[in-house]
Amino acid sequence: MKTKLRAILILSALLVNFFLFAQKEDSLTIRKIYENALLCDTGYNNLYYLTKKIGPRLAGTPQSLAAVDWAYHAMKNLGCDTAYLQETTVARWIRGDVEICNITSTKFGELKTKVCALGGSVGTPKGGILADVIEVKTFDELKTLGEKNIKGKIVFFNRAMDPTEINPFYAYGKAVDQRGHGAKEAAKYGAVGVIIRTLSLTNNDFPHTGVLRYDEKIVKIPAAAISTNDAEILSKWLKQDSALKMFFEMYCKYDGEAKSYNVIGEIKGSEKPNEIITVGGHLDSWDITPGANDDGAGCIHSMDVIRIFKSLKIKPKHTIRTVLFMDEELNQRGGGTYAETVKKENEKMIVALESDEGGAMPIGFSVDANSEIVEAVKQWEPLLKPYGLYEFSKGWGGVDIDPLKKQGIPLIGLTINAQRYFEYHHAQNDTFETVNKRELQMGGAAFASLIYLIDKYDFEKK
Amino acid sequence: MKTKLRAILILSALLVNFFLFAQKEDSLTIRKIYENALLCDTGYNNLYYLTKKIGPRLAGTPQSLAAVDWAYHAMKNLGCDTAYLQETTVARWIRGDVEICNITSTKFGELKTKVCALGGSVGTPKGGILADVIEVKTFDELKTLGEKNIKGKIVFFNRAMDPTEINPFYAYGKAVDQRGHGAKEAAKYGAVGVIIRTLSLTNNDFPHTGVLRYDEKIVKIPAAAISTNDAEILSKWLKQDSALKMFFEMYCKYDGEAKSYNVIGEIKGSEKPNEIITVGGHLDSWDITPGANDDGAGCIHSMDVIRIFKSLKIKPKHTIRTVLFMDEELNQRGGGTYAETVKKENEKMIVALESDEGGAMPIGFSVDANSEIVEAVKQWEPLLKPYGLYEFSKGWGGVDIDPLKKQGIPLIGLTINAQRYFEYHHAQNDTFETVNKRELQMGGAAFASLIYLIDKYDFEKK
Secondary structure (H helix, E strand, O other), X not given: OHHHHHHHHXXXXXXXXXXXXXXXXXXXXXXXXXXXXXXXXXXXXXXXXXXXXXXXXXXXXXXXXXXXXXXXXXXXXXXXXXEEEEXXXXXXXXXXXXXXXXXXXXXXXXXXXXXXXXXOOOOOOOOOEEEEEEEEOOHHHHHHHHHHHHOOOEEEEOOOOOOOOOOHHHHHHHHOHHHHHHHHHHHOOOOOEEEEEOOOOOOOOOOOOOEXXXXXXXXOOOEEEEOHHHHHHHHHHHHXXXXXXXXXXXXXXXXXXXXXXXXXXXXXXXXXXXXXXXXEEEOOOOOOOOOHHHHHHHHHHHHHHHHHHHHOOOOOXXXXXXXXEOXXXXXXXHHHHHHHHHHHOOOEEEEEEEOOOOOOOEEEEEEEOOHHHHHHHHOOHHHHHHHOOOEEEEOOOOOOOHHHHHHOOOEEEEEEOOOOHHHOOOOOOOOHHHOOHHHHHHHHHHHHHHHHXXXXXXXXXX | OHHHHHHHHHHHHHHHHHHHHHHHHHHHHHHHHHHHHHOOOHHHHHHHHHHHHHOOOOOOOHHHHHHHHHHHHHXXXXXXXXXXXXXXXXXXXXXXXXXXXXXXXXXXXXXXXXEEEOEOOOOOOOOOEEEEEEEEOOHHHHHHHHHXXXXXXXXXXXXXXXXXXXXXXXXXXXXOHHHHHHHHHHHOOOOOEEEEEOOOOOOOOOOOOOEOOOOOOOOOOOEEEEOHHHHHHHHHHHHHOOOOEEEEEEOOEEEEEEEEEEEEEEEOOOOEEEEEEEEEEEOOOOOOOOOHHHHHHHHHHHHHHHHHHHHOOOOOOEEEXXXXXXOOOOOOHHHHHHHHHHHHOOOEEEEEEEOOOOOOOEEEEEEEOOHHHHHHHHOOHHHHHHHOOOEEEEOOOOOOOHHHHHHOXXXXXXXXXOOOHXXXXXXXXXXHHXXXXXXXXXXXXXXXXXXXXXXXXXXXXX
């Protein structure tokens, strides 16, 4: 009995020691990962090139292919074991060279607003649309107003993002239906066009674009965004001049299909090369913006995982695969093709991670998986909190990795302090200058640290 | 026995209910505080005025008095019960109209650097100083080099802030001795002037100023900062051309004393008006910068506590006193006068809080007090974490409130995400535009929430 007790005590002590040793080793490795990231300018310089030298890169455009070419070489330069392109087919949508929106009021005069077509919108007829404007905040209002009040008019959706939401993504989620579905909803009642208030928590003069969805059974009407400032003016004028007219003209259209590519780089797993950890961001951006935060930063974060592992000579057991997805903004064909390929090749995917919340300070991880995996990630909080990573929650993974969900693959999104994000989301001012080098570096380090832990401890073994 | 047990059970249930009720009430109040802050532009507009209309406001300058005058009226407009000025005397330091620094190398040519005198520095003689330059990183190096290598030269302190520190304030702490004490240390070995590398983690062209300290027993030599970019160039040139010469000329000087003021606003306590909670930031800024982050934001955070309490009709038990301190940058006379007055008046101060880490996202509180109070603050983490406040640690309070420490008063600093802070700290680019409205609003809400809890639960009763 005594001997047994002693054996148990010794074993316990050994286990505790082993645990402490492992924890200390992990802590030291994560420290090295952060040091490595914070001393390296490669990612920041790559973001400079992507946003300043290539710039806007909507899927299907020549610029997006320039981005693919650049990213492929940049990925190789990081020292990955393999880099390759994964072909996909994207629908080409072209903004056209005319985007005009004028508001005329006999009472207030004329306002020439900056305007941008929503992604995927049809154009107006040549010569534009001149019509009365009716302001609404919800689809229910459309229903109440009905065809008699809406037919022949331009519907102006003016429901602002809710500034009292602490997480700006929640505020976005509560307002984005106007952009995504406003055109088809308004068309049901005979509207001839849709103008939306830019989805932003900031009052300024930048219109923000973003995708809309039509219903093939409902007539397609053109839709565009005006800035928050102009939306305020329009709303004020409308209250006192319901006879106000709006003219808008734009020549955007879908124009066939084009080949495009996901850009992929891998470090081969040392023990389980056929088991894969995917980490990615999306390479495309809207055509009106250099997309530094959306999602240049996510690409850099994901590429930096490879750079850091190689640089620190960390040999992962599983294969680590960085994927720069194409066409997130319009139709998510890159993400779709990737998931189909994973399925077709019967690849074993341990987890897929995505960064698509910008280049600001990373604050945690959002886990879209079963509760065991959520808990597995949460257990690492003590190791990661010293680096500002404190938010470990069940939540959303990412748009590009989402198609993997139905294959039962756990998804993890990098959570970023998003308070500034909607200042420049989908807008011209999403520039390199809005990204701070240290905060960008910490995104790559956060990814590399979590992936190091997942690779070492393997969810399935828990 | 049974009855007693039942009584205990009932009592326990009541206590648990009471606790849950109190927690729910607190949670609702904090939610209201954040909603109120996020819907209100007053603080942001005040920051605009302070930084754009008044601008740089070093203690002792006419601009600093304009800031006092403006702040007094702004404080009254917030609806506080009392607003008043607290007189103090500050030493006037004047930059003068000449600041020149040229580096000439027979090998590389000439480099005209931007330069700024360190605060409190003596000027050069008229006609400037032309001398050889010797680069060092530490005071130990000075000692090793000795008078024979240093005498007659300009000492160039070029120890960069350590980018691998996760908290930039730690990196600053490890480098700031060069600015604070470099001149007097170099003078010991006969140096004729000192140039320091700007204390920043960013490579750009802005020189950052900041205060130095002389020793009255050691000859005072002039000291100035050049930008990180120029420091890199100078260091590179020096390595290949030790005969390189530097010329620098500047006419800065101390010039007598001036009256100045702390600006104070109060809400009278409803139950214990003689027990005070102080919350503040500093109103002065360096003369070369509008000081939006340092410390316009801290003033706005502190003023917003009064606005929020009044707006939500929260009646604090204790008196809440917002103090905008004068002269933090140079000689901390405002903070000194405040502490002396507290002592002289024998005021009972429950706690003093300060915000002086900029206008970015608040992430927690740093408590400089005994462990009971540290634990008292930590217990509120569950209430505050939904708002991004996760860092509750024993640490530093703030420069202006620090003199209160020897009176045994607990100090609390608002911890801000400081990754971007040293990009613009003490430099021309610390502008209004670097502050995001939402992040600014959350600073005021964070202060108001903690003060609401402190006021309600009173540290001393724990």
